Amino acid sequence: MVTPELFAAELHSSLTDASLSSMNFLNEVAQRFPEAISFAAGRPHEANFDVALIHEYLDTYCRHLAEAEGRTEEQVRRALFQYGRTKGIIHDLIARNLAADEDVVVDPESIVVTVGCQEAMVLTLRALRRDERDVLLAVSPTYVGITGAARLVDMPVVPVSSGDDGVDLDDLTAVVRRVRGEGLRPRAFYLVPDFSNPAGKSLPTSRRRELLRLADEFDLLLLEDNPYGVFRARGERLPTLKSLDATRRVVYLGSFAKTGMPGARVGFAVADQLVGDAAGGDPTLFADELSKIKSMLTVNTSPVAQAVIGGKLIAHDYSLLRANEREIATYARNLAQLLDGLERRFTGPSRDAVPRVTWNTPAGGFFAVVTVPFDVTDELLALSAHTYGVIWTPMRHFYDGVGGERQLRLSCSLLDPDTLDTGLDRLAAFITDQV
Amino acid sequence: MVTPELFAAELHSSLTDASLSSMNFLNEVAQRFPEAISFAAGRPHEANFDVALIHEYLDTYCRHLAEAEGRTEEQVRRALFQYGRTKGIIHDLIARNLAADEDVVVDPESIVVTVGCQEAMVLTLRALRRDERDVLLAVSPTYVGITGAARLVDMPVVPVSSGDDGVDLDDLTAVVRRVRGEGLRPRAFYLVPDFSNPAGKSLPTSRRRELLRLADEFDLLLLEDNPYGVFRARGERLPTLKSLDATRRVVYLGSFAKTGMPGARVGFAVADQLVGDAAGGDPTLFADELSKIKSMLTVNTSPVAQAVIGGKLIAHDYSLLRANEREIATYARNLAQLLDGLERRFTGPSRDAVPRVTWNTPAGGFFAVVTVPFDVTDELLALSAHTYGVIWTPMRHFYDGVGGERQLRLSCSLLDPDTLDTGLDRLAAFITDQV
Numbered sequence: 001m002v003t004p005e006l007f008a009a010e011l012h013s014s015l016t017d018a019s020l021s022s023m024n025f026l027n028e029v030a031q032r033f034p035e036a037i038s039f040a041a042g043r044p045h046e047a048n049f050d051v052a053l054i055h056e057y058l059d060t061y062c063r064h065l066a067e068a069e070g071r072t073e074e075q076v077r078r079a080l081f082q083y084g085r086t087k088g089i090i091h092d093l094i095a096r097n098l099a100a101d102e103d104v105v106v107d108p109e110s111i112v113v114t115v116g117c118q119e120a121m122v123l124t125l126r127a128l129r130r131d132e133r134d135v136l137l138a139v140s141p142t143y144v145g146i147t148g149a150a151r152l153v154d155m156p157v158v159p160v161s162s163g164d165d166g167v168d169l170d171d172l173t174a175v176v177r178r179v180r181g182e183g184l185r186p187r188a189f190y191l192v193p194d195f196s197n198p199a200g201k202s203l204p205t206s207r208r209r210e211l212l213r214l215a216d217e218f219d220l221l222l223l224e225d226n227p228y229g230v231f232r233a234r235g236e237r238l239p240t241l242k243s244l245d246a247t248r249r250v251v252y253l254g255s256f257a258k259t260g261m262p263g264a265r266v267g268f269a270v271a272d273q274l275v276g277d278a279a280g281g282d283p284t285l286f287a288d289e290l291s292k293i294k295s296m297l298t299v300n301t302s303p304v305a306q307a308v309i310g311g312k313l314i315a316h317d318y319s320l321l322r323a324n325e326r327e328i329a330t331y332a333r334n335l336a337q338l339l340d341g342l343e344r345r346f347t348g349p350s351r352d353a354v355p356r357v358t359w360n361t362p363a364g365g366f367f368a369v370v371t372v373p374f375d376v377t378d379e380l381l382a383l384s385a386h387t388y389g390v391i392w393t394p395m396r397h398f399y400d401g402v403g404g405e406r407q408l409r410l411s412c413s414l415l416d417p418d419t420l421d422t423g424l425d426r427l428a429a430f431i432t433d434q435v
Numbered sequence: 436m437v438t439p440e441l442f443a444a445e446l447h448s449s450l451t452d453a454s455l456s457s458m459n460f461l462n463e464v465a466q467r468f469p470e471a472i473s474f475a476a477g478r479p480h481e482a483n484f485d486v487a488l489i490h491e492y493l494d495t496y497c498r499h500l501a502e503a504e505g506r507t508e509e510q511v512r513r514a515l516f517q518y519g520r521t522k523g524i525i526h527d528l529i530a531r532n533l534a535a536d537e538d539v540v541v542d543p544e545s546i547v548v549t550v551g552c553q554e555a556m557v558l559t560l561r562a563l564r565r566d567e568r569d570v571l572l573a574v575s576p577t578y579v580g581i582t583g584a585a586r587l588v589d590m591p592v593v594p595v596s597s598g599d600d601g602v603d604l605d606d607l608t609a610v611v612r613r614v615r616g617e618g619l620r621p622r623a624f625y626l627v628p629d630f631s632n633p634a635g636k637s638l639p640t641s642r643r644r645e646l647l648r649l650a651d652e653f654d655l656l657l658l659e660d661n662p663y664g665v666f667r668a669r670g671e672r673l674p675t676l677k678s679l680d681a682t683r684r685v686v687y688l689g690s691f692a693k694t695g696m697p698g699a700r701v702g703f704a705v706a707d708q709l710v711g712d713a714a715g716g717d718p719t720l721f722a723d724e725l726s727k728i729k730s731m732l733t734v735n736t737s738p739v740a741q742a743v744i745g746g747k748l749i750a751h752d753y754s755l756l757r758a759n760e761r762e763i764a765t766y767a768r769n770l771a772q773l774l775d776g777l778e779r780r781f782t783g784p785s786r787d788a789v790p791r792v793t794w795n796t797p798a799g800g801f802f803a804v805v806t807v808p809f810d811v812t813d814e815l816l817a818l819s820a821h822t823y824g825v826i827w828t829p830m831r832h833f834y835d836g837v838g839g840e841r842q843l844r845l846s847c848s849l850l851d852p853d854t855l856d857t858g859l860d861r862l863a864a865f866i867t868d869q870v
């Protein structure tokens with residue numbers, strides 16, 4: 001019998017948190033059944049991965065530094081090799097991208113380049129969480145990454161219903177009032193307005209404007225997370241909250257994991273809020289406060305990784321819509337195939353066999369939600385993986401408490417058409433057998 | 436008058452922490468006087484920076500995956516592009532490096548690859564800090580990065596005197612007893628045993644053994660930070676604490692910023708401690724607990740950045756001693772020139788003019804400490820930069836409280852011989868004028 005050096009009960013509470021442990025369970029299932037077709041992973045499609053692109057993007061970025069910015073060879077070498085600026089070195093390129101694709105015009109100084117969007121969330125919540133009175137509001141169901149970031153800084157997450165179209169503004173109002181009535185401070189409200197993970201919902205433009213008005217009324221920051229906005233499958237793109245934000249209420253959380261390359265681990269925050277100083281000094285930029293925290297967390301984001309993303313932005317004239325033309329088409333095709341496939345399998349002639357199976361019809365992104373007439377448990381997931389060879393995600397894991405018991409999330413980003421079809425056959429067999 | 440959206444008094448306390456604000460002041464001085472010769476920056480020398488190396492290392496790593504590990508082209512592409520293993524993808528290469536250079540033999544599964552050593556510190560402290568009773572002991576003066584990491588997780592840092600040779604073990608004993616007597620839990624003791632930053636001290640081997648014995652006696656983890664151990668200028672290399680660690684008391688914090696390339700931002704933790712489960716389940720590896728925290732902090736370390744470091748390790752047969760032959764010689768030359776230069780300027784014929792100026796004589800690394808007969812303030816630093824054209828670091832900034840008032844730190848890693856000599860002339864003029 002080996003005596004352990006440490007005990008779980010003496011480590012930070014996030015390590016034994018139920019909702020995060022459940023995500024580990026999901027990963028384990030995926031690892032235990034590698035042959036199963038997975039509708040679980042929200043990973044980008046791999047068709048256009050090519051190692052030569054990494055070399056190309058690096059060279060493109062170095063050429064840009066030399067030619068467009070007039071840096072000497074020594075300065076270019078230093079930019080890639082040496083410790084770099086805490087807020088990042090491709091902030092200007094990101095600002096040009098936001099202007100080109102999102103109609104968001106911001107001073108590059110208000111951008112902090114981060115180690116993926118996850119670090120941007122941690123920086124923001126760490127800055128906002130001063131003491132035990134500070135809480136985060138988050139749309140429910142919510143992305144597990146924001147729950148994790150909140151756990152790391154001991155910040156409670158208070159759910160706000162996503163309603164039918166992304167956010168239930170009446171519930172938001174009620175929650176703000178209730179939380180304040182309890183003596184707590186709702187520091188921000190987190191949401192994914194476009195093709196949300198996990199629900200696949202998008203907030204209509206009118207609701208975006210109402211939400212911004214409410215944020216003003218309640219003196220509330222909005223954390224807009226937008227990893228999927230580029231991937232609209234049908235209809236017109238909607239304006240981001242940040243593009244409508246006349247009063248600096250929105251901290252925009254950006255990710256290049258889906259539009260750039262997951263392996264670069266580059267994301268960013270746009271934090272153009274002013275921070276007042278009690279001593280009456282000049283206000284600082286919230287981005288500069290996030291930068292101070294970053295200096296204690298990761299020092300700076302790898303300049304090599306930033307150069308890869310920077311090179312991709314330059315190569316496509318700063319437009320990720322242009323850079324992702326093939327990917328946008330792939331995801332639109334997959335989503336249509338997923339929704340059509342559900343339609344064919346669960347309505348019409350076969351409908352009697354599997355009654356009360358419904359799903360939403362997202363207009364883009366990676367995710368759709370299926371509602372079934374039985375409880376969707378981790379045990380059923382294990383059965384589905386083992387016996388039917390298909391993996392998905394129980395929606396309950398995205399609720400911090402009650403909700404999603406009879407729902408499962410399907411992601412279609414990583415699959416090819418044939419695999420997707422076979423996966424749907426297996427899923428239909430699994431669901432039919434449970435009813 | 437613009438109304439700010441946020442107020443500093445409502446943000447996390449680390450943002451207004453005195454010791455961290457002072458580091459910002461130092462950076463500002465360096466930026467305000469770019470023409471001044473800097474003995475402040477602990478950055479690696481730039482002579483061997485070459486963008487072609489990044490391409491070469493990437494290719495070397497990809498070839499290794501294909502040839503040594505038998506991965507298909509698709510698998511190699513996926514390894515670099517896609518989301519990766521949370522604990523990293525070059526853990527096995529790092530384990531080979533530790534065996535080759537440090538006589539440290541560990542299971543690669545006990546290694547977590549991190550975004551620089553800074554993230555390894557944050558992961559470790561976040562895991563160990565459960566509530567307000569948990570404190571960190573740290574050698575004083577100490578590296579500001581560990582202070583920052585501790586502030587981020589609201590963990591008080593209790594100083595332990597570094598004494599004459601790195602750690603005053605009597606003081607460590609007294610501090611552990613006092614802290615426990617106050618009902619607090621000293622969760623770990625942080626130190627840099629080799630060529631410490633900022634003091635340039637190294638712990639003799641006999642002291643290392645005594646320290647390990649004390650750690651056993653006190654049931655205390657040791658956090659061994661070793662960024663400079665490779666850079667011995669004279670004498671025999673000493674064994675790392677981890678190589679002497681028979682009872683898994685040591686969490687080894689590794690950095691490739693000086694030995695690999697700062698721009699990759701890759702570091703690691705070796706955490707082979709067992710973590711017991713109150714429910715009586717199998718113990719887990721502390722590395723796996725750190726990995727859970729990493730999944731909420733940065734998800735994973737950029738595989739592209741890891742590939743660059745991995746390629747460098749492979750290219751030099753896993754030895755950083757071999758990879759850094761030129762750098763080791765450069766730093767040894769610079770340190771000798773620094774110490775000789777101080778000797779020439781502050782002893783002998785000119786000694787009468789500047790009495791009581793003394794300095795230590797590190798056997799390697801980047802740093803030496805000069806003691807002067809006047810108070811070394813931030814104002815004097817600004818004067819030195821402006822009027823004498825030379826920058827250094829007041830040692831008081833590395834003490835979390837009292838200490839170092841009449842000392843300054845000199846770093847010689849980044850300078851060339853001529854600049855170093857001119858810098859010492861300026862420093863001598865500055866010091867002479869203050870006496």
